[in-house]
Amino acid sequence: MSDRDPPPEWLEHSPGGRAPSAFSTGRRILIVDDEPDLAESCARLLGLKGHECFRAHGQLEAMTMIDQLVPDLVVTDLYLSDGDGLAVARHARRRIRPLPVILMTAYHSPDAVAAAAEVGAVDYLLKPFSMAELDRAVNAAIAPDPLPVRAPHG
Amino acid sequence: MGSAEPPVAEESRSKKELVINAVGITLTYLAVGLLWVVISEFALSEMPARTLVLNRVAFILASGGLLYVLASRWAGRIRRVNQDLEETAARAAALFDAAAWGILRVSPDGTIHNANPKAIEMFGYTLEELIGQPVELLIPQRLRQGHLGHRASFFSAPQSRQMGLGAELVGARKDGGEFPIEVSLNFLHTIKGDVVMAFITDVTERLKLEREARRGETLTALGAIAAGVAHELNNPLAVVSSRIELIMATAEPGLSAQTREDLEVVHRNARRASQIAAELLNSARQRPVERRPVNLNDLVEETLRNFREQMRRVGVSIAVALAPGLAPIKGDRIALEQVLINLLANARDAMAAGGGTIRIEGHALPDRPGFAQLSVSDTGCGIMPDALGHIFDVFYTTKATGTGLGLWLCRRIMLEHQGRIDVRSEVGCGTTFTIMLPLAEVPEQVRINV
Ligand SMILES: Nc1ncnc2c1ncn2[C@@H]1O[C@H](COP(=O)(O)OP(=O)(O)OP(=O)(O)O)[C@@H](O)[C@H]1O
Ligand SMILES: [Mg+2]
Numbered sequence: 057m058s059d060r061d062p063p064p065e066w067l068e069h070s071p072g073g074r075a076p077s078a079f080s081t082g083r084r085i086l087i088v089d090d091e092p093d094l095a096e097s098c099a100r101l102l103g104l105k106g107h108e109c110f111r112a113h114g115q116l117e118a119m120t121m122i123d124q125l126v127p128d129l130v131v132t133d134l135y136l137s138d139g140d141g142l143a144v145a146r147h148a149r150r151r152i153r154p155l156p157v158i159l160m161t162a163y164h165s166p167d168a169v170a171a172a173a174e175v176g177a178v179d180y181l182l183k184p185f186s187m188a189e190l191d192r193a194v195n196a197a198i199a200p201d202p203l204p205v206r207a208p209h210g
Numbered sequence: 211m212g213s214a215e216p217p218v219a220e221e222s223r224s225k226k227e228l229v230i231n232a233v234g235i236t237l238t239y240l241a242v243g244l245l246w247v248v249i250s251e252f253a254l255s256e257m258p259a260r261t262l263v264l265n266r267v268a269f270i271l272a273s274g275g276l277l278y279v280l281a282s283r284w285a286g287r288i289r290r291v292n293q294d295l296e297e298t299a300a301r302a303a304a305l306f307d308a309a310a311w312g313i314l315r316v317s318p319d320g321t322i323h324n325a326n327p328k329a330i331e332m333f334g335y336t337l338e339e340l341i342g343q344p345v346e347l348l349i350p351q352r353l354r355q356g357h358l359g360h361r362a363s364f365f366s367a368p369q370s371r372q373m374g375l376g377a378e379l380v381g382a383r384k385d386g387g388e389f390p391i392e393v394s395l396n397f398l399h400t401i402k403g404d405v406v407m408a409f410i411t412d413v414t415e416r417l418k419l420e421r422e423a424r425r426g427e428t429l430t431a432l433g434a435i436a437a438g439v440a441h442e443l444n445n446p447l448a449v450v451s452s453r454i455e456l457i458m459a460t461a462e463p464g465l466s467a468q469t470r471e472d473l474e475v476v477h478r479n480a481r482r483a484s485q486i487a488a489e490l491l492n493s494a495r496q497r498p499v500e501r502r503p504v505n506l507n508d509l510v511e512e513t514l515r516n517f518r519e520q521m522r523r524v525g526v527s528i529a530v531a532l533a534p535g536l537a538p539i540k541g542d543r544i545a546l547e548q549v550l551i552n553l554l555a556n557a558r559d560a561m562a563a564g565g566g567t568i569r570i571e572g573h574a575l576p577d578r579p580g581f582a583q584l585s586v587s588d589t590g591c592g593i594m595p596d597a598l599g600h601i602f603d604v605f606y607t608t609k610a611t612g613t614g615l616g617l618w619l620c621r622r623i624m625l626e627h628q629g630r631i632d633v634r635s636e637v638g639c640g641t642t643f644t645i646m647l648p649l650a651e652v653p654e655q656v657r658i659n660v
């Protein structure tokens with residue numbers, strides 16, 4: 057956590073600064089990144105917030121999991137080593153009940169912002185993002201009234 | 211004759227003229243001959259004494275008529291040829307005067323015999339100053355000796371050609387300024403002697419455009435590299451920072467304050483690394499610079515804070531002379547700091563052997579209201595004149611471990627600021643880089659003028 061990030065909310069609520077392991081939001085989140093270490097980081101951190109997380113490392117795997125698990129939210133990297141994360145996002149958005157999508161990217165470019173807007177992503181995170189940023193984006197995405205996509209700051 | 215007329219018409223007309231000529235001559239000859247016969251017949255029967263006289267008169271008349279006809283025909287011819295020649299000469303003169311090339315007429319010994327207005331404009335001499343001078347007058351001093359040799363070999367086997375193909379030719383103006391040229395040589399063999407017409411084009415603009423185009427290509431390539439590098443760098447950095455957050459979030463309460471602080475430092479620096487990379491990569495792409503008021507004096511002081519000690523260690527002292535209360539300029543602080551750091555690093559490298567002094571000066575420009583100037587001078591090795599034109603090129607470096615990105619980036623940043631960067635250097639004495647930046651607030655008198 058950099059100096060500027062506010063402390064995570066649960067830190068304030070739970071005495072001793074520990075995650076309440078029994079607490080569950082009942083939300084299921086699919087995290088797609090071809091970097092397994094990062095997917096694991098995100099999954100574990102969101103797990104601490106009480107979300108149930110699944111991981112996929114490739115495009116096909118991600119699409120299959122979307123169809124089988126029907127998560128509440130998809131968080132995907134724009135670039136996947138076996139293809140385009142945008143295809144995953146489109147797949148999630150094309151369902152009868154479109155799933156909210158958060159895009160992550162290691163490279164901030166006007167093209168990427170335009171693509172995020174085009175698929176109707178809820179948020180766009182620039183790597184390396186802090187877990188507070190991820191948490192904020194996820195909360196906004198699974199709230200009943202998702203925010204429109206906004207440009208990243210940084 | 212009319213230059214628009216096709217050659218076929220010209221040819222058929224000259225044939226017609228020949229026929230008319232022949233018929234005219236024949237008719238005259240017949241008429242005079244007939245007269246002569248009639249008169250001599252008549253005279254023969256009447257008075258033979260006069261026959262001789264009449265005969266002679268008739269003969270003279272006939273020959274005279276014949277000569278007259280021939281002469282008038284020839285005179286016409288000659289007049290027309292003369293007209294043709296005059297017109298050709300006039301056309302050549304008009305071309306000579308109005309040509310987009312500079313044209314020089316040069317004799318085999320290299321003496322200039324004539325120069326057209328374009329050549330005069332190009333080199334800044336008057337016609338009188340040029341005529342009678344050797345052509346070597348028009349190239350830089352340092353190249354003259356070599357040119358003498360080239361000229362001698364050209365005249366020993368003259369042949370119209372492009373001069374110095376593959377090599378870069380340089381012209382020198384009267385004021386000493388140099389400019390790149392292209393020359394084509396046309397050898398003429400005339401009754402008055404051999405001459406060479408040299409057609410000269412100033413290619414400054416063209417070379418500039420070509421260089422811009424090449425720079426554009428490099429930028430596109432850099433953009434592609436930037437995307438790749440960002441991906442390769444930011445993913446591992448994201449893993450590092452996220453894992454540290456995980457450790458901090460899940461650690462037992464017993465995690466010592468020191469450990470916590472250490473982790474935070476690692477975390478902060480992982481993010482900093484990615485910011486630095488982004489900054490560098492952004493400057494490779496077309497990034498709009500921030501435009502905020504920046505106090506140049508603060509900028510210099512702050513940048514130097516991190517540099518003074520390091521410079522002192524390598525025997526370099528820094529002298530700063532900033533005009534107090536210099537009005538803020540408009541720009542991107544981080545980018546400008548980068549410019550300054552690059553210039554300081556270059557100055558330090560230039561004085562690697564034996565140290566020296568870096569002098570930083572900053573002041574407003576009285577003759578250019580609305581701009582401030584900052585210069586960084588060193589007492590280092592200096593830059594060779596022929597390298598001066600390349601130091602701002604991307605990847606140009608003379609250092610074993612240099613990237614050649616430093617000055618290229620400086621130039622880009624200055625262009626994005628609508629400012630400029632200039633260099634003056636003397637080998638063995640030192641180098642001064644000068645940057646000029648627009649002020650945040652345009653001074654009163656300028657606004658009135660606008
Ligand atoms: N102050 C100076 N004195 C003498 N030569 C200089 C000076 N500044 C630049 N140069 C010359 O210009 C070249 C290009 O400079 P530039 O900053 O673009 O790249 P570099 O310094 O070689 O590499 P890097 O900036 O990555 O260390 C240098 O290699 C050097 O030859
Ligand atoms: Mg440098």
